[in-house]
Amino acid sequence: MKKKNIPAAGLYCITSEEHSAGRSTLETAAEMLAGGARVIQYREKEKTKRQKYLDCVELRAMTLGHGALFIVNDDVDLALAVKADGVHLGQDDMPIEAARSILGAGAVIGVSTHSPAQAREALRRGADYIGVGPLFLTRTKKDVCAAVGLEYLDYAARNVQIPFVAIGGIKLHNLEEVLRRGARCVALVTEITGAPDIKSRVGEVLGILARHELLSPARTR
Numbered sequence: 001m002k003k004k005n006i007p008a009a010g011l012y013c014i015t016s017e018e019h020s021a022g023r024s025t026l027e028t029a030a031e032m033l034a035g036g037a038r039v040i041q042y043r044e045k046e047k048t049k050r051q052k053y054l055d056c057v058e059l060r061a062m063t064l065g066h067g068a069l070f071i072v073n074d075d076v077d078l079a080l081a082v083k084a085d086g087v088h089l090g091q092d093d094m095p096i097e098a099a100r101s102i103l104g105a106g107a108v109i110g111v112s113t114h115s116p117a118q119a120r121e122a123l124r125r126g127a128d129y130i131g132v133g134p135l136f137l138t139r140t141k142k143d144v145c146a147a148v149g150l151e152y153l154d155y156a157a158r159n160v161q162i163p164f165v166a167i168g169g170i171k172l173h174n175l176e177e178v179l180r181r182g183a184r185c186v187a188l189v190t191e192i193t194g195a196p197d198i199k200s201r202v203g204e205v206l207g208i209l210a211r212h213e214l215l216s217p218a219r220t221r
Helices: 027-035 048-067 076-081 097-101 118-123 150-159 172-180 196-213
Strands: 040-041 069-073 086-090 110-114 129-132 164-166
Touching: 027 040, 027 048, 027 196, 040 048, 048 069, 048 076, 069 076, 069 110, 076 086, 076 097, 086 097, 097 110, 097 118, 110 164, 110 196, 118 129, 118 150, 129 150, 150 164, 172 196
Parallel strands: 040 069, 069 086, 086 110, 110 129, 129 164
Antiparallel strands: none
């Protein structure tokens, strides 16, 4: 079976129940998928281990039903237990090689990076994709590092040969600039989870990507 990976271009959706205007993780994910999302990362820091497991069992079934990739943030054991497609690791999480030994060669392993040096290290260790950011100030995560600015995005666009996700403070008002600087796959967290109509907001972002010739028009419907 051919190994999966995140799309080189597209929208990378991340859950955040805290920023979902009273909606549950499962409700927001269902709307993301209905809008055309093809990657969902489960990122819920404040829930119990049991609740995370129950959420992810449902999300695994939902993403399979839509042909979407399912990634679990940080928790390798949880990703294994629910048969997720992979895991996304932070700089202080388990090393890539250890996660690979647990999840297997077919797992998708992404790593958050905040500098060219971290990007090079992630590639050397065998990451399948990297996160590039936070590009702008963001309060979505309580332990987030300072914004790295668009210069790191410039570096990634020129030098990173695997898929990368531009992330951190990206909104509709600055998305065009991020795309002009070379981003092809983007994550807009609260801009989507907090939208009054999540399905429409996902479609709107996909439409912008299509106008930049990063997606075919058919992928936006």
